Amino acid sequence: MSARVLHVAKVAGISGAESHLLLLLPGLRERGFDVRLVMLHEDEPGARDFASQLEEAGVPVERLRLPRALDPQAFARLVRFVRHVRPAILHTHLVHADFHGLPAGRLARVPVLVSTKHGFNPFRGNRAFAAADRAVARLADVHVAISAGLARYLAESERFDEADFEIVHYGIEPGPSPPPLPGAPRLAIVGRLIPIKGHEVLLRALATVGGDLPEATLEIAGDGPLEQELRAGVVRLGLDDRVSFLGRVAPATPVFERAEIVVVPSFGEGFGMVALEAMERGRPVIASAVGGLPEIVEAARTGLVVPPGDVQALAAAIGELAKDGSRAAAMGAAGRTRALEEFSQSRCTDRIEALYREALAAAGARRLRRSPHARSSANAASSASTKSQGAR
Incomplete structure (x- = not known):
């Protein structure tokens, strides 16, 4: 090795x-x-x-x-x-x-x-x-x-x-061809039940869009300290029959494949692996414009990007995609292509390998400059050059 x-x-x-x-x-x-x-x-x-x-x-x-x-x-x-x-x-x-x-x-x-x-x-x-x-x-x-x-x-x-x-960027390995979208307004969110993931914003957006999309449902995959608070919010917003809590699901592939749209309404994401995983499964993604998410989700091509914490903008995006199945399917297909071409694991590993080799070469050059042998060789070369110039 x-x-x-x-x-x-x-x-x-x-x-x-x-x-x-x-x-x-x-x-x-x-x-x-x-x-x-x-x-x-x-x-x-x-x-x-x-x-x-x-x-x-x-x-x-x-x-x-x-x-x-x-x-x-x-x-x-x-x-x-x-x-x-x-x-x-x-x-x-x-x-x-x-x-x-x-x-x-x-x-x-x-x-x-x-x-x-x-x-x-x-x-x-x-x-x-x-x-x-x-x-x-x-x-x-x-x-x-x-x-x-x-x-x-x-x-x-x-x-x-x-x-x-x-x-x-993180990379992803390709899975088998994903199943087609279900053709029904099924939403999914995957992640820890913690404030930064934006679950509460999504619940309010679902309640807002409910009049136009009474058949819309949401699966919440994940566990965490906010579970009881979120469950209470579901009751308060009258979403009892439309929201399901799945607990932690690993891998989350079945959740993505049941969904028409995957929503990532986070207030902060260093990268946003859930968005990439959803795209690899051929699902359109609605994501917040924070952190790495806009680098993954290409707005209007593989999904929609909305301001973080904006309930009205998120509700509008959900309505826009949920009412246009052909557009959602086209975005899902484009998302899978983008995930496999732009975010492959081999591409990620290539980049880390290149950084390692560059850093090792730079470290070797530093050691060479610091070594006594290198300094004495450099001094000898300088002295010889001075004598040669004097002879001329």
């Missing part, structure tokens, strides 16, 4: 970042990289499932318990492990991995440090956190953001330099 690459990630369950790693890491191993993962965790069932899936794909996983956000003992164990493994590249994912992995990599003298930023987080607006995050980020040689929208958000919220980020 070629270069050894150690990824570090904090894992609680399998969502966008973890799904990305489940595709990327085995792909890099197939290309000759000796890829391993240190999984920071709190012994969650989802973390155990993630580690098992990665190991089944041939990627070694070192489990490192992280009992608190910043843990000196876990950090010391990580430094020892990095020194033992001696990777050429250490690549961190998400906040906890950045704060533990980048300093550990620098202490262990790893030649190349890479950091990928994955998402929107409410704490990024905190000035103390932003200052600490920028300070830790200075340790990295390569900065990756999963969308241009995320890079822009980090510049606005934490004062990062947007131009410093390499943009590497």
Whole structure:
């Protein structure tokens, strides 16, 4: 194998970042990289499932318990492990991995440090956190953001330099040909039941459009702390017979395939993997104009894009597509083509591989410039050149 690459990630369950790693890491191993993962965790069932899936794909996983956000003992164990493994590249994912992995990599003298930023987080607006995050980020040689929208958000919220980020979109593997749209106004939303996902806005939009589309239904796939509040909202809005709570569904393929339209009404998305998964299944997507979503959903071609939190605009978009089945089907077909051509996993892996090779070449050049032999050779060459000019 070629270069050894150690990824570090904090894992609680399998969502966008973890799904990305489940595709990327085995792909890099197939290309000759000796890829391993240190999984920071709190012994969650989802973390155990993630580690098992990665190991089944041939990627070694070192489990490192992280009992608190910043843990000196876990950090010391990580430094020892990095020194033992001696990777050429250490690549961190998400906040906890950045704060533990980048300093550990620098202490262990790893030649190349890479950091990928994955998402929107409410704490990024905190000035103390932003200052600490920028300070830790200075340790990295390569900065990756999963969308241009995320890079822009980090510049606005934490004062990062947007131009410093390499943009590497998530990728997706093609599934079999999807079934046709059902030809009925069936909506679906997939994701954690948390405020940033915008479920409450969608429920209000569904209630708004209800007079024109009394047959419209909504399936909500996901679990989370807002479930009881959302259920109460369904009752309050008179949507009891039109909204179904499915709980967590993994994989979500059946939910997408039952839907005529998939809605992603988020207030923030680093990328928006649900939109890409829905497009791969040939479904038109109505998405908020935030983060990476407008980079995935091509407005008026593969779906519709609306302002975040705008109930009226979302209701109008739902009505527009739900009443025009042929247009919805055309958008779904265009979405599948776009997903497979513009967001393939091979394209994502190509980009990461190129960044690794460029960074390793730059690190090699730095080592050469710093080595005593290189300096003495350069001095000798300079002296010889001076003598030659004097002889002339």
